[in-house]
Amino acid sequence: MxxxxxxxxxxxxxxxxxxxxxxxxxxxxxxxxxxxxxxxxxxxxxxxxxxxxxxxxxxxxxxxxxxxxxxxxxxxxAGPALALQGERVFHGWYLNELLLRLLPRHDAHASLFERYALALAQLAGEAALAEEALRIFEKHLLAELGYGLLLPDELEPAQRYRYDAELGPLPAVADDASAYAGASLIGLRDEHLPDAPARRDALRLLRAAIAPHLGGKPLQTPRLLRELKARS
Incomplete structure (x- = not known):
């Protein structure tokens, strides 16, 4: 039919x-x-x-x-093209690659569509807000696919945590370099990443959460951007 x-x-x-x-x-x-x-x-x-x-x-x-x-x-x-320039073009391509790799065909996600449109608009803004937009979109994409992060209300900003995919944040020793600051996890939970350490922690956590769903084949856009920066 x-x-x-x-x-x-x-x-x-x-x-x-x-x-x-x-x-x-x-x-x-x-x-x-x-x-x-x-x-x-x-x-x-x-x-x-x-x-x-x-x-x-x-x-x-x-x-x-x-x-x-x-x-x-x-x-x-249905509207004007967004004026993405420089690295922001790669960021837009990154969002597209995420959707191509993780979304099955013919599986509607209307709220994620609106999140995508919002993220694109934010990519045209200042650098910190653009990076925050990427992390928040990744968070919502995982949630839409049924792999949402576990970020409970009880997190303590001064505590450091390691993250378990099934159990969520678990207290870590203070000198654990792989741990995440509680303040960073709270920021990601509340979708506000006000400083560089919070954005770095959110990047590490979300990349680790996305990786198992890529079938062992890394995303290409981050690699291309790294290569571009290395040549400049």
């Missing part, structure tokens, strides 16, 4: 060549989750899709689907 979808809010996650002249798109849809679409004849110079399919731009797409892949039939911008 063929289904038609009309003017669905989406963001473009990736685009690559497909067959002779088409593109294979992966999009994140508010109502339908991650969806694969074929944009036929999209690589020709006179393509109707030329310039319409841009990352970090809210889009309204229409398509028909009768199996794993849909066929794009309409595309228009």
């Amino acid at each position: 063929r289904t038609r979808v009309e003017l669905e809010p989406v963001y473009l996650l990736s685009s690559r060549a497909y067959r002779d002249s088409s593109l294979l798109l992966e999009v994140f849809s508010r109502a339908r989750g991650r969806v694969g679409l074929v944009a036929r004849s999209a690589r020709g110079g006179n393509s109707r899709w030329r310039g319409a399919l841009q990352s970090f731009t809210p889009l309204l797409l229409s398509w028909s689907e009768a199996g794993e892949l849909g066929t794009l039939s309409g595309a228009e911008a």
